[in-house]
Amino acid sequence: MGEFELIRRFFATAPCAQGGEGVALGIGDDCALLELPPGEQLAVSTDTLVAGSHFPLQHDPFLLGQRALAVSTSDLAAMGATPIGFTLALTLPDADETWLRRFADGLQRMAAQCRMTLLGGDTTRGPLTLGMTVFGRVPKGLALTRAGARPGDLLCVGGSLGDGAGALPLVLGERPADGEAAEYLLARYWQPQPQLALGQALRGRATAALDISDGLLADCGHIAQASGVALCIERARLPLSAALHERLPADEALRCALSGGDDYRLAFTLPASERAALQTEFPEMAVIGRVEAGEGVHLYDEQGRELALAARGYQHFG
Amino acid sequence: MGEFELIRRFFATAPCAQGGEGVALGIGDDCALLELPPGEQLAVSTDTLVAGSHFPLQHDPFLLGQRALAVSTSDLAAMGATPIGFTLALTLPDADETWLRRFADGLQRMAAQCRMTLLGGDTTRGPLTLGMTVFGRVPKGLALTRAGARPGDLLCVGGSLGDGAGALPLVLGERPADGEAAEYLLARYWQPQPQLALGQALRGRATAALDISDGLLADCGHIAQASGVALCIERARLPLSAALHERLPADEALRCALSGGDDYRLAFTLPASERAALQTEFPEMAVIGRVEAGEGVHLYDEQGRELALAARGYQHFG
Numbered sequence: 001m002g003e004f005e006l007i008r009r010f011f012a013t014a015p016c017a018q019g020g021e022g023v024a025l026g027i028g029d030d031c032a033l034l035e036l037p038p039g040e041q042l043a044v045s046t047d048t049l050v051a052g053s054h055f056p057l058q059h060d061p062f063l064l065g066q067r068a069l070a071v072s073t074s075d076l077a078a079m080g081a082t083p084i085g086f087t088l089a090l091t092l093p094d095a096d097e098t099w100l101r102r103f104a105d106g107l108q109r110m111a112a113q114c115r116m117t118l119l120g121g122d123t124t125r126g127p128l129t130l131g132m133t134v135f136g137r138v139p140k141g142l143a144l145t146r147a148g149a150r151p152g153d154l155l156c157v158g159g160s161l162g163d164g165a166g167a168l169p170l171v172l173g174e175r176p177a178d179g180e181a182a183e184y185l186l187a188r189y190w191q192p193q194p195q196l197a198l199g200q201a202l203r204g205r206a207t208a209a210l211d212i213s214d215g216l217l218a219d220c221g222h223i224a225q226a227s228g229v230a231l232c233i234e235r236a237r238l239p240l241s242a243a244l245h246e247r248l249p250a251d252e253a254l255r256c257a258l259s260g261g262d263d264y265r266l267a268f269t270l271p272a273s274e275r276a277a278l279q280t281e282f283p284e285m286a287v288i289g290r291v292e293a294g295e296g297v298h299l300y301d302e303q304g305r306e307l308a309l310a311a312r313g314y315q316h317f318g
Numbered sequence: 319m320g321e322f323e324l325i326r327r328f329f330a331t332a333p334c335a336q337g338g339e340g341v342a343l344g345i346g347d348d349c350a351l352l353e354l355p356p357g358e359q360l361a362v363s364t365d366t367l368v369a370g371s372h373f374p375l376q377h378d379p380f381l382l383g384q385r386a387l388a389v390s391t392s393d394l395a396a397m398g399a400t401p402i403g404f405t406l407a408l409t410l411p412d413a414d415e416t417w418l419r420r421f422a423d424g425l426q427r428m429a430a431q432c433r434m435t436l437l438g439g440d441t442t443r444g445p446l447t448l449g450m451t452v453f454g455r456v457p458k459g460l461a462l463t464r465a466g467a468r469p470g471d472l473l474c475v476g477g478s479l480g481d482g483a484g485a486l487p488l489v490l491g492e493r494p495a496d497g498e499a500a501e502y503l504l505a506r507y508w509q510p511q512p513q514l515a516l517g518q519a520l521r522g523r524a525t526a527a528l529d530i531s532d533g534l535l536a537d538c539g540h541i542a543q544a545s546g547v548a549l550c551i552e553r554a555r556l557p558l559s560a561a562l563h564e565r566l567p568a569d570e571a572l573r574c575a576l577s578g579g580d581d582y583r584l585a586f587t588l589p590a591s592e593r594a595a596l597q598t599e600f601p602e603m604a605v606i607g608r609v610e611a612g613e614g615v616h617l618y619d620e621q622g623r624e625l626a627l628a629a630r631g632y633q634h635f636g
Contacts (some may be wrong), residue, residue, distance in 0.1 A: 024359055028544075029463050030396035030528050031361035031454070036354055041342055043349035044437060046405040046451060050444035078348035087364040089407070089449045119362060126368035131407045131449035133364060136349070145347050210348050226346075 001095050003123055010104040011088070016111035017118040022084045022137065032119035034084060036137055042084075043136040043143065045075035051128035056172055061099045063190040064130075065106025070192045071213070072132035073114050074264040077199035078211040080144040081136030085117035089131030091124045114194060144202055144209035149227035149269035153207050153291040156275075158195045158266040159284035160241040161216055163188035165260020166248055181243035188241075192264040198282050202268055205278065209268035215259040217309060219267055220297045227269075230294030236302045239286040258299070319413050321441055328422040329406070334429035335436040340402045340455065350437035352402060354455055360402075361454040361461065363393035369446035374490055379417045381508040382448075383424025388510045389531070390450035391432050392582040395517035396529040398462040399454030403435035407449030409442050432512060462520055462527035467545035467587035471525050471609040474593075476513045476584040477602040478559040479534055481506035483578020484566055499561035506559075510582040516600050520586055523596065527586035533577040535627060537585055538615045545587075548612030554620045557604040576617070 001009075011017060012027050019026045025033035036042055049068050051057050069086065076083050088107070092100075111118060119135070167189035170177040177186060195211070202209055208227055212219045216238075220231045235254070244253045269291050270278065279285055289300075299307045319327075329335060330345050337344045343351035354360055367386050369375050387404065394401050406425070410418075429436060437453070485507035488495040495504060513529070520527055526545055530537045534556075538549045553572070562571045587609050588596065597603055607618075617625045 024458075025461065025463065029465075030393040031363040031399065031461070033397075033456070033461055034360040034362060035458070036360070038356065042352040042354070042360060044352060044405065044451075044453070045349040046407050046439050046449070048407040048409055048440045048442045048447075048449060050409055050442050053442060053444055075348040079351075081349065087362065087451060089364050089366040089451075091366055091368055091447060121364050122366045124366045124368050124371060126371055126447065127445045129366075129409060129444065129447055131364070131366060133362075133405060133407075133451040135362070138351070140342075140353070143343065143349070143351055145343065147347075 010100045014108050016108050020117040023117045027120045039140050040137045041140050043079045043081040043138050046133045047072045049130040061103035062106035065103040066110045067190050068130045069110040072134045073194040074211040076136035077194045077196045080199045080203040081138040083114045083116045084135045085119040086134045087119050088121035091126040091129040142203040146208050146210050146223045146226035149208040149229050149291045151291050151293045153269040154287045155289040156268050156287050158198050160239045162244050162256030162260045164262025165256035166244045181246040184243040195266045205274045206268040206270050212263050212265050212267050215261045217258050230292045232298045233289040234300050237288045328418045332426050334426050338435040341435045345438045357458050358455045359458050361397045361399040364451045365390045367448040379421035380424035383421040384428045385508050386448045387428040390452045391512040392529040394454035395512045395514045398517045398521040399456040401432045401434045402453045403437040404452045405437050406439035409444040409447040460521040464526050464528050464541045464544035467526040467547050467609045469609050469611045471587040472605045473549050473607040474586050474605050476516050478557045480562050480574030480578045482580025483574035484562045499564040502561040513584045523592045524586040524588050530581050530583050530585050533579045535576050548610045550616045551607040552618050555606045
């Protein structure tokens with residue numbers, strides 16, 4: 001099976017490659033062509049997933065396909081963008097047809113869920129690496145950046161924290177993965193749901209937003225730095241799932257919530273007046289602290305005492 | 319040096335990352351934001367370059383940075399697009415500062431030449447792999463696709479063929495790289511010039527176009543298939559550089575021109591009435607054959623006899 005045949009069989013003929021709104025020319029030429037409605041901007045983000053670093057060498061390719069697209073699309077959610085499509089740069093050690101079929105099916109599943117068109121890409125031989133570039137559209141002036149948080153705003157997250165990091169020992173087979181709690185955690189790792197509806201609802205309401213990919217503390221640090229403010233987190237308010245509590249000792253669960261990087265929940269700052277309506281619409285959302293004048297990220301215990309922060313988020317080349 | 323520091327030092331602070339026309343928000347947030355003038359479409363293409371496959375493990379990182387962006391930008395030229403910017407997905411075995419400085423400088427050189435903004439990307443640890451996604455704009459309805467060639471059109475290329483493939487033994491150190499001819503060939507391999515001006519001049523004139531990345535025969539096959547026509551190439555008309563003639567026996571030079579994939583020249587089909595004006599503007603352009611009714615790619619010798627085609631273009635997983 002040559003490169004062109006591989007692209008045709010597994011990708012160009014997939015339902016998600018047959019075009020969609022905003023796609024003037026899809027897969028198969030030197031470039032894809034996108035169109036934007038008047039008054040909208042194009043949001044673009046690129047992510048790389050390397051086997052053995054971002055996902056285990058032993059994996060279900062269907063789940064990998066789902067997860068790869070979800071992780072990248074989460075960046076569109078963080079900007080408040082509506083997804084259009086994506087390109088895939090797939091580097092493979094060999095053309096294993098069983099792997100390709102399941103991977104393409106997983107990709108298709110998430111693409112259909114997020115209404116995204118596969119626009120093109122590149123297939124090359126080498127160590128297993130996935131490069132995803134995602135495209136969305138957002139009304140001009142309404143994109144959510146990291147730079148607008150103001151003292152007095154509430155600091156919020158889109159749902160439970162630490163599940164992805166808590167799932168890692170199960171994903172790697174280091175702990176037994178039986179029972180409902182394990183099932184929940186594994187689903188949170190392999191099928192993170194990009195918070196697209198929440199991101200779009202935050203347009204014109206949130207003052208800053210991002211998706212938590214490096215860990216809550218590190219990512220809050222990005223908002224603090226870009227906005228020139230301090231973010232104050234109350235430990236007691238961190239939303240931890242029942243499953244995480246069940247599977248991990250309290251201190252380990254807390255470490256996952258603060259420094260784990262695989263949740264792809266949104267973190268955002270919000271004027272207090274916006275809270276009630278949003279909370280009704282998104283009951284999983286939680287207020288975890290507040291924005292203050294100053295700099296950096298601060299963590300407080302139940303008595304209001306500041307805690308020392310040792311564990312920062314994940315960095316490559318750290 | 320952590321990941322964020324690496325991005326800041328070598329990429330986010332580079333002149334090419336400081337924004338440009340069409341860039342509403344550049345590097346540093348979850349997404350970059352692009353704007354399009356009314357009536358224009360966005361052209362997008364993704365390429366992956368794997369060390370040891372697309373470029374030698376032993377290389378000058380400055381030249382690699384130049385070449386990686388040039389190769390990807392060539393896809394914009396093939397659509398007749400005006401470049402806007404690019405994202406970079408950089409996978410590195412380690413954070414070697416000397417390598418990074420030279421690579422970033424090479425990238426900067428080509429970005430400045432093509433007027434492109436570095437919009438964002440991702441830096442991860444792993445086997446050396448470069449993922450480039452390039453963005454350009456093109457007036458609606460004027461993008462050059464592969465699908466419009468008509469019987470009677472001329473088949474043209476943007477300049478000499480086979481130089482990149484002819485340079486490969488020099489690039490790999492298999493043959494001595496001394497003398498002017500070697501210098502010319504090495505420059506053609508490491509600093510291919512995306513034919514942006516030619517591509518833009520072909521808008522509304524050429525009926526089909528692409529850039530030659532898989533080899534002339536394979537890429538003409540793509541036009542023939544997409545357009546539903548036959549492409550007929552006259553061997554005597556293939557433009558071979560003096561350097562290629564000097565360094566290689568005639569049959570080997572011809573093989574490079576027909577099947578080599580590293581030239582990044584445009585191939586296009588053109589109504590005969592457009593030829594004269596275009597030839598004046600782009601003297602390097604050459605007519606190498608014609609479009610006929612039928613299918614496939616055909617090669618003819620000096621006596622008009624059809625030659626058997628054994629050597630096809632390069633494919634991964636071939």
